[in-house]
Amino acid sequence: MNYMLKNENAIYYECAYSCDNALYLRLGSEAFFITDGRYMIDAKTYVKNANVVIATDLYAQALKILKKTKIKKIIFDPKEWSVFGFERMRQKSKIDFIPQVDFSHKKRIIKSDEELKIMAKAAKLGAKAFKHLAKEFRKHGFGKDEYTLTHFAKGVLGDFGKYDLSFDPIVAINKNAAKPHAMPTVTTLKKNDLLLVDAGLKYKRYCSDRTRTVQADKHFMFSTHQKFKHKNIQKAYDTVLKAHDNAISKARSGMKAKKIDAFTRDIISKAGFEKYYVHSTGHGVGLDIHEMPYISTKSNTVIEDGMVFTIEPGIYLPDTFGIRIEDMVAMVDGKAKIL
Numbered sequence: 001m002n003y004m005l006k007n008e009n010a011i012y013y014e015c016a017y018s019c020d021n022a023l024y025l026r027l028g029s030e031a032f033f034i035t036d037g038r039y040m041i042d043a044k045t046y047v048k049n050a051n052v053v054i055a056t057d058l059y060a061q062a063l064k065i066l067k068k069t070k071i072k073k074i075i076f077d078p079k080e081w082s083v084f085g086f087e088r089m090r091q092k093s094k095i096d097f098i099p100q101v102d103f104s105h106k107k108r109i110i111k112s113d114e115e116l117k118i119m120a121k122a123a124k125l126g127a128k129a130f131k132h133l134a135k136e137f138r139k140h141g142f143g144k145d146e147y148t149l150t151h152f153a154k155g156v157l158g159d160f161g162k163y164d165l166s167f168d169p170i171v172a173i174n175k176n177a178a179k180p181h182a183m184p185t186v187t188t189l190k191k192n193d194l195l196l197v198d199a200g201l202k203y204k205r206y207c208s209d210r211t212r213t214v215q216a217d218k219h220f221m222f223s224t225h226q227k228f229k230h231k232n233i234q235k236a237y238d239t240v241l242k243a244h245d246n247a248i249s250k251a252r253s254g255m256k257a258k259k260i261d262a263f264t265r266d267i268i269s270k271a272g273f274e275k276y277y278v279h280s281t282g283h284g285v286g287l288d289i290h291e292m293p294y295i296s297t298k299s300n301t302v303i304e305d306g307m308v309f310t311i312e313p314g315i316y317l318p319d320t321f322g323i324r325i326e327d328m329v330a331m332v333d334g335k336a337k338i339l
């Protein structure tokens with residue numbers, strides 16, 4: 001098979017190294033990792049199973065290699081390529097470029113044992129970081145606004161430079177939590193506020209992802225057992241937790257992903273919150289924070305052992321409050337195991 005990759009994580013998956021300026025060619029049994037001189041030493045040290053080629057113009061270099069090997073067809077994922085980069089390749093070559101959307105994500109949908117170990121560790125480190133974060137917020141968080149709390153969260157999650165983050169953490173108070181991907185505001189944290197934190201870190205380039213919603217009292221922890229002073233918040237919280245637990249306990253290999261989505265959605269709908277559940281149940285996680293399989297109402301993907309995805313139901317009442325509880329699971333021996 002012949003294919004060409006431009007995405008950093010897609011390339012890392014093939015040859016154990018990548019950087020922000022690389023192009024990868026797999027041509028039958030031969031592979032080429034093309035980058036520029038800034039990355040020469042690391043590329044030569046870490047790239048596995050590919051020839052490292054240093055060039056100032058990656059596209060010109062790739063075309064040169066393609067010409068030499070005389071291949072006729074090559075697969076690419078249109079989502080990975082800029083129009084500029086793809087046109088550079090296409091205009092100067094007679095090769096048949098075959099689009100295959102999600103080419104690398106499809107290859108990566110089932111994690112190897114080694115990947116599962118790394119992801120379990122990423123999730124464990126993520127959970128530990130949430131514990132530290134609760135302590136920090138209890139001590140120093142009250143009176144601080146969401147900008148400052150987000151900044152704290154970045155430091156704690158990344159262990160102050162040790163780990164990259166999976167994405168910019170979401171720290172949202174009260175009505176700002178009604179936006180599933182809230183941006184920080186000047187709202188400050190007060191005792192007994194509702195506090196939603198969605199964050200993750202990367203371990204050996206693999207992402208973790210976790211969300212907790214809590215009542216920020218004096219002793220709060222980011223556990224799933226929460227008591228809220230407001231009855232309607234408690235009702236929404238208990239519903240989301242029930243939906244989350246239901247999906248995790250009933251998910252099985254061999255099921256379609258949309259059936260797992262229904263395990264959360266049915267509970268939330270029965271409780272009368274259907275229109276306030278504005279996203280899908282979850283998404284695959286790996287080198288990218290959002291990968292296959294997608295756990296949505298429309299997903300016909302058949303779930304298999306070795307897949308890793310999130311279960312993250314939520315209820316969002318505009319201008320009032322939002323709740324989300326998220327864990328990562330791996331399918332092991334036919335069942336979902338929380339990482």
Ligand code: GLY
Nearest residue numbers: 198199209210283
């Ligand atoms: N936890 C962020 C997201 O899944 O989009």
Ligand code: MN
Nearest residue numbers: 209310312326
């Ligand atoms: Mn997520």
